[in-house]
Amino acid sequence: MPVASVALLLHLLSMAAAATAALAMDPAERETLLLVMEAVSSDRDWRSVGPDPCGSPWPGLECKPVPAAGNVSSAAARLHVTRLDFGVAPNPTCKDGAAFPHLAFALPHLQSLFLVDCFKNPAATTAFTLPPSANLTSSRLQQLSVRSNPSLSGTLPPQLSSIRSLQVLTVSQNALIRGEVPQGIGELKSLVHLDLSYNSLTGTIPSRIGELRSLVGLDLSYNSFSGSIPGQLGDLAMLQKLDLSSNNLTGGVPATITGLTSLTFLALSNNGLSGHLPAGLSDLLDLQYLIMENNPMGVPLPSELGDIARLQELRLANSGYSGSIPETLGRLASLTTLSLENNNLTGRIPAGLSRLKRMYHLNLSKNGLDGVVPFDGAFLRRLGRNLDLSGNPGLCVDGRAVLQADVGVGVCRRAGDGGDIASVSAATDVLSVGTLFRRDGQLWLAGGRWSALLLIRPVAVALCCSCCLLL
Numbered sequence: 001m002p003v004a005s006v007a008l009l010l011h012l013l014s015m016a017a018a019a020t021a022a023l024a025m026d027p028a029e030r031e032t033l034l035l036v037m038e039a040v041s042s043d044r045d046w047r048s049v050g051p052d053p054c055g056s057p058w059p060g061l062e063c064k065p066v067p068a069a070g071n072v073s074s075a076a077a078r079l080h081v082t083r084l085d086f087g088v089a090p091n092p093t094c095k096d097g098a099a100f101p102h103l104a105f106a107l108p109h110l111q112s113l114f115l116v117d118c119f120k121n122p123a124a125t126t127a128f129t130l131p132p133s134a135n136l137t138s139s140r141l142q143q144l145s146v147r148s149n150p151s152l153s154g155t156l157p158p159q160l161s162s163i164r165s166l167q168v169l170t171v172s173q174n175a176l177i178r179g180e181v182p183q184g185i186g187e188l189k190s191l192v193h194l195d196l197s198y199n200s201l202t203g204t205i206p207s208r209i210g211e212l213r214s215l216v217g218l219d220l221s222y223n224s225f226s227g228s229i230p231g232q233l234g235d236l237a238m239l240q241k242l243d244l245s246s247n248n249l250t251g252g253v254p255a256t257i258t259g260l261t262s263l264t265f266l267a268l269s270n271n272g273l274s275g276h277l278p279a280g281l282s283d284l285l286d287l288q289y290l291i292m293e294n295n296p297m298g299v300p301l302p303s304e305l306g307d308i309a310r311l312q313e314l315r316l317a318n319s320g321y322s323g324s325i326p327e328t329l330g331r332l333a334s335l336t337t338l339s340l341e342n343n344n345l346t347g348r349i350p351a352g353l354s355r356l357k358r359m360y361h362l363n364l365s366k367n368g369l370d371g372v373v374p375f376d377g378a379f380l381r382r383l384g385r386n387l388d389l390s391g392n393p394g395l396c397v398d399g400r401a402v403l404q405a406d407v408g409v410g411v412c413r414r415a416g417d418g419g420d421i422a423s424v425s426a427a428t429d430v431l432s433v434g435t436l437f438r439r440d441g442q443l444w445l446a447g448g449r450w451s452a453l454l455l456i457r458p459v460a461v462a463l464c465c466s467c468c469l470l471l
Contacts, residue, residue, distance in 0.1 A: 024052050025063075025079060029107060033061075033081055036101045040118070041092035054079035060091035066109050080109035087118035087148075094118035100152070102131050105139055105163075112143040119149040128154040128177060133162040142190075143168040155179035156201070161187040172219075173198040180204075186211040193217040197243070200224060205244070210235040217241040221267065224248055229268075234259040245269040245291065252276070258283050267291040269315070274298055282307035293317040293339065301345070303328045313337040317363070325350055325364075335359055341388065342366040349395075354379050361386040365408060370394025372412055380407060 025033075033053060037046040043059075050056060054063035061084060065077035084104060085091040094115075104113055119126040128146070130136065141163050146152065153176035160169070161184030169191060171177060177199040185194075186208025194215060201223040209218065210232025218239060225247040233242070234256025240263060249271040257266070258280035264287060273295040281287075281304050288310050298320040305314065306328020312335060321343040329338070330352015336359060345367040351374040353359070362383055369392040380387065380397075389395055390408025399411050 025054050025081075029080065032103055032106050036084070036104045036107070037092070039103070040086050040094050040098045040101050042095040043092045054081065058092075060085040062112075064109075081107050082109055083112040083114075084110065085114040085116075087114070087116040094120075096121040097124065098126060100126055100129055102129070105131055105136055105141065108138075108140070110139075110141055112145075113141060114143075114145045115147070115149065116145060117148045119152040121151050125151045125153040125176060128152050128157060128174075130157040130159040133159045136162040137164070139163050140165050142166060143170075145170040146174065147171075148173045150175055152176060153178075156182055156196075158182040158184055161185060164188065164190065166191060168193045170195040171199065172196065175200055178202065181206050181209075183208055185209060188212060189214065191215055195219040196223070198222040202226070204228075205230055205233075205249075207232045209233065212236065213238070215239055219243040220247070222246045226250070228252075229254050229257075229273075231256045233257070236260060238262055240286075241265040243267040245271070247271055249273060253278055255280070261285065263287050265289045268295065269293040271295055277302050277305075279304065281305065284308055286310060288312045288334075291315045293319065295319045297321055300324075301326055301340075305329060306331045308332070310334055312358075315339040316343070318342040321345060324348070325369075327352060329353065330355060332356065333358070337361040339363045340367070341391075345369060347371075349374055349389075359383065363388045364392065365389060366391035368392065368394070371396075373397045373407075373409060 030053065034046055046058075049058060053061055057063060062082055063079040064082045066080045067077040084107075087094055091114075098119060100119075101115075104110060126149075136159055142165055144163070144166060145168070147170055152174045155178060156171060160166075161182060164187065166188050167190050169188065170193070172195050175198075179201065180203035181196065181201060183206050185206055189212065191212050192214055194209070194212065195217070197219045198221070201220075203225065204227035205220060205225050207230040209215075210230060213236065215236050216238055218233075218236070218241065221243045222245070225244070226249065228251035229244065229249055231254040233239075234254060237259070239260050242260065242263060242265065245267040246269065249268075251273065252275040253268065253273060255278040258278050261283060263284055266284075266287060266289065269291050270293065273292070274297055276299050281302070287308050290308070290311060291313065293315050294317070296319065300323035301316070301321050303326040305311075306326055309332070311332050314329075314332070314335065315337065317339045318341070321340070322345065324347035325340065325345055327350045329335070330350050333356065335356050338353070338359065338361070341363040342365070345364070346369065348371040349364065349369055353362070354375045360383060365388040369389075371394065373389060373395055387407050392409065395409040396412035397407065397409055
C-alpha cells in the first residue's frame with residue numbers, strides 16, 4: 001500500500017477515535033449514574049458491565065443525544081441519560097436495602113424517573129426524601145412516577161415544588177405515604193397530570209391546586225382527605241378527569257364544578273357529600289362518566305341530569321335520593337350504565353329508559369318504585385343479568401314480557417272487568433299480590449302474597465285489600 005494511503009487511513013482512524021471519545025458519556029455523569037444504580041439495584045456489578053452505559057444501553061436506561069451549547073448539530077452530540085426505570089422486569093429490580101435515589105436528580109438531562117414496585121421489603125422501610133430544594137431548581141425532570149411501593153414511607157417531600165419542569169407527577173399506591181399535601185404544589189405550573197391516589201394522605205385538599213391551570217388529570221382518590229371540595233378546582237379549565245372518590249370529604253359539590261367544561265370523568269363516590277347537585281350540570285357538554293355512589297345526598301334527583309347529552313355512565317347508588325326518577329333520563333342516548341340502587345326513589349320507572357339502545361347495565365333495586373315495568377321482552381333479554389329491579393315490592397313485569405332471566409320482580413296479575421285474576425303458574429295455589437294500581441283502564445296487582453281462594457272479581461279484591469289494611 002502506498003505510503004500516502006497508509007497515512008490517510010491512520011488519520012481517518014485517529015479522527016474516528018477522537019470523535020468516539022468526544023461523544024462518549026461525560027465521566028462525571030457516568031459516575032453519578034453508577035452511584036444511582038448501586039444504591040437501588042444489585043442485579044449485576046454495574047461498574048463491570050461496560051465503559052459506556054449509553055453505547056449499548058443498560059436495561060431500564062434510555063439515552064438521547066443532546067447537542068453541546070452553541071452546537072445545533074445532533075451528529076456531534078453526546079448521549080445523555082434521559083430516562084431511568086426501576087422495579088419491573090425487564091428493568092433492574094430493587095434490592096432489599098434499596099435507598100431512594102437522591103443522586104438521580106443530579107443527572108443533568110434526566111427527564112423521566114420511574115420507581116414502580118421497587119421498595120417492598122416488609123422488614124425495612126425506605127424513606128421518601130429528596131435533595132435540598134437548591135439542588136433541584138435546575139432539574140429537567142418532566143415525569144416522576146413513584147408507584148406500588150408498600151415499604152416506602154414518609155410524607156410528600158416539600159422539595160417537590162422546586163422541580164418546576166415536572167409535567168407528570170404520580171405518587172400512587174404507597175400505603176405508608178402519609179401527611180398533608182404540601183401547599184407548594186401550586187408552584188408546579190407545568191403539571192398536566194397529578195396522581196396521588198391510593199396513599200394515606202390526610203388534611204384538606206390544597207386550594208392551590210386550582211393554580212395548576214395546565215392540569216388535565218387530577219386523581220386524589222383512596223386517601224383520607226377531609227373537609228370540603230375547594231371551589232378553586234373550578235379554575236382548572238383544561239381538566240378532563242377529576243377523581244376525589246373514597247375520602248372523607250363533606251359538604252356540597254361546589255357550584256364552580258360546572259365551569260369545568262372540558263371534563264369527561266367525574267368521580268366523587270364514597271365520601272360524606274350531601275345536598276343538591278349544582279345547577280348548570282348541563283354545561284358539562286363532554287361529561288361521559290358521573291360516579292357519585294355512597295354519599296348521603298338526601299335530596300331528589302335533578303331533572304337536569306338528563307341534559308348531560310354525552311353521559312355514558314351515571315352511578316348514584318346508596319345516596320338517599322328521593323322522589324321519582326326524572327323522565328329526562330330517557331333522553332340520554334349514549335347511556336350504557338345507570339345505577340340508582342338502594343335509594344328512596346318512588347313512583348314509576350320512566351318508559352323512556354326502554355328506548356336507550358346502548359344501555360347494558362341497569363340497577364334500580366332496593367327503592368320504593370311501583371307499577372308495571374315498562375320494558376319489553378327484547379330489552380329484558382338484552383340486559384339479562386345486568387338488570388336488577390329487586391327490592392321494589394310495588395313493581396311487576398307484564399306477562400307478555402316474561403323471560404327466563406330473573407330481574408327481581410314478579411309478573412303482574414290483571415283484575416279486568418268480568419275476568420278473574422291470572423296466576424303465573426297453574427301449579428300453585430298462591431298468588432303474588434300487593435299494590436293495586438290501574439293501567440290501560442284495568443286493575444293490576446304487584447308484590448305481596450295472597451291465597452288462590454281470592455280469585456274473585458276486582459271489586460271484591462279491592463274490598464279485601466281494605467280489610468287487610470284494617471287488620
